[in-house]
Amino acid sequence: xxxxxxxxxxxxxxxxxxxxxxxxxxxxxxxxxxxxxxxxxxxxxxxxxxxxxxxxxxxxxxxxxxxxxxxxxxxxxxxxxxxxxxxxxxxxxxxxxxxxxxxxxxxxxxxxxxxxxxxxxxxxxxxxxxxxxxxxxxxxxxxxxxxxxxxxxxxxxxxxxxxxxxxxxxxxxxxxxxxxxxxxxxxxxxxxxxxxxxxxxxxxxxxxxxxxxxxxxxxxx
Amino acid sequence: xxxxxxxxxxxxxxxxxxxxxxxxxxxxxxxxxxxxxxxxxxxxxxxxxxxxxxxxxxxxxxxxxxxxxxxxxxxxxxxxxxxxxxxxxxxxxxxxxxxxxxxxxxxxxxxxxxxxxxxxxxxxxxxxxxxxxxxxxxxxxxxxxxxxxxxxxxxxxxxxxxxxxxxxxxxxxxxxxxxxxxxxxxxxxxxxxxxxxxxxxxxxxxxxxxxxxxxxxxxxx
Numbered sequence: 001x002x003x004x005x006x007x008x009x010x011x012x013x014x015x016x017x018x019x020x021x022x023x024x025x026x027x028x029x030x031x032x033x034x035x036x037x038x039x040x041x042x043x044x045x046x047x048x049x050x051x052x053x054x055x056x057x058x059x060x061x062x063x064x065x066x067x068x069x070x071x072x073x074x075x076x077x078x079x080x081x082x083x084x085x086x087x088x089x090x091x092x093x094x095x096x097x098x099x100x101x102x103x104x105x106x107x108x109x110x111x112x113x114x115x116x117x118x119x120x121x122x123x124x125x126x127x128x129x130x131x132x133x134x135x136x137x138x139x140x141x142x143x144x145x146x147x148x149x150x151x152x153x154x155x156x157x158x159x160x161x162x163x164x165x166x167x168x169x170x171x172x173x174x175x176x177x178x179x180x181x182x183x184x185x186x187x188x189x190x191x192x193x194x195x196x197x198x199x200x201x202x203x204x205x206x207x208x209x210x211x212x213x214x215x216x217x218x219x220x221x
Numbered sequence: 222x223x224x225x226x227x228x229x230x231x232x233x234x235x236x237x238x239x240x241x242x243x244x245x246x247x248x249x250x251x252x253x254x255x256x257x258x259x260x261x262x263x264x265x266x267x268x269x270x271x272x273x274x275x276x277x278x279x280x281x282x283x284x285x286x287x288x289x290x291x292x293x294x295x296x297x298x299x300x301x302x303x304x305x306x307x308x309x310x311x312x313x314x315x316x317x318x319x320x321x322x323x324x325x326x327x328x329x330x331x332x333x334x335x336x337x338x339x340x341x342x343x344x345x346x347x348x349x350x351x352x353x354x355x356x357x358x359x360x361x362x363x364x365x366x367x368x369x370x371x372x373x374x375x376x377x378x379x380x381x382x383x384x385x386x387x388x389x390x391x392x393x394x395x396x397x398x399x400x401x402x403x404x405x406x407x408x409x410x411x412x413x414x415x416x417x418x419x420x421x422x423x424x425x426x427x428x429x430x431x432x433x434x435x436x437x438x439x440x441x442x
Binding site for chain 2: 036037039151154157158161162164165166168170177180181182183184185187188189190191192193194196201202203204205
């Protein structure tokens with residue numbers, strides 16, 4: 001091998017190392033945020049990721065950058081699941097909605113920060129992803145309503161609420177049993193979502209109404 | 222007034238002051254635990270309660286004593302709501318179950334720590350209250366099953382899961398709108414709880430199975 005070949009080999013390896021470090025830092029951040037809140041010490045996150053604190057700062061200049069990336073990763077996963085459900089909806093929209101919820105329950109370790117109840121997205125990218133999520137989920141629910149597979153008064157707000165509630169960590173339960181309880185909850189919720197002629201739901205706040213408050217900081221305290 | 226009368230007056234006033242201090246400390250602890258986790262600084266809790274840190278330590282010798290009292294207050298409220306629902310169950314067990322859930326949603330500021338997902342009760346009193354809660358809720362669900370108002374495969378574990386999920390704080394939402402979303406979720410869940418002949422639920426872990434893990438500390442991380 002010539003030194004030129006070595007040099008060409010090294011660059012992809014460095015990029016691969018950097019990508020692995022980044023992924024390890026994000027995984028450690030999600031665990032630490034879940035256990036200790038978003039105020040978790042950055043050196044604790046670096047320690048859990050097995051990287052130097054300087055490496056952490058090279059990837060994420062401050063806590064906010066790390067928090068926002070975790071938010072973005074969460075929304076990206078939700079959007080993928082929503083697109084998948086929309087593709088499946090023409091055949092069976094009720095199964096598509098349930099599949100969406102169960103897919104999120106399965107991947108809930110990634111969903112530490114997004115959705116209602118998590119910290120507020122503040123970057124332009126996160127806010128756009130949030131709006132896109134709401135749009136895709138309303139398309140999904142709207143298709144199900146027009147197919148008559150769900151009650152006419154259920155909206156994407158109910159889907160977001162349910163995803164947020166069932167995906168929040170239950171840190172004191174073993175993963176498998178927590179997933180079983182969440183799955184039972186999703187099944188019962190799905191049966192309640194059918195158009196079964198019971199009383200109408202109380203009116204839902206709109207996504208826009210909530211977004212105003214979401215960007216104004218914590219309100220319930 | 223004689224000094225004797227004064228002395229008799231002072232004791233009840235001192236006891237009233239002590240009770241007020243205690244209630245203020247517990248309210249401040251609930252808010253701080255919700256916002257910052259159970260590692261919230263005790264001097265921050267004293268500050269929010271408007272009392273001296275020495276007063277806090279006089280009422281609660283350490284953090285654990287404060288955490289356990291918040292747990293006990295939560296279970297006490299859940300037990301009251303469960304007894305109320307059991308009293309109402311002979312007339313309409315479905316409405317009694319819904320009333321139980323909505324009562325907890327209404328009082329969810331008190332329910333920061335108990336139920337699945339919260340920290341583990343360790344004192345004998347808290348463990349007994351937890352067992353009592355499970356027993357009362359299974360009586361409630363059992364009565365509803367025998368009346369045929371709920372699906373035969375729903376258990377008190379589903380009720381505990383639902384209460385825990387819907388009562389967890391949504392700190393970034395305004396109280397009223399968070400309550401509306403939780404109420405819609407409870408209504409949909411209740412409709413799913415009816416015996417409507419859909420597929421059976423996946424088998425639930427028992428309360429005993431979970432308790433083993435609950436007392437062994439965090440498992441999902």
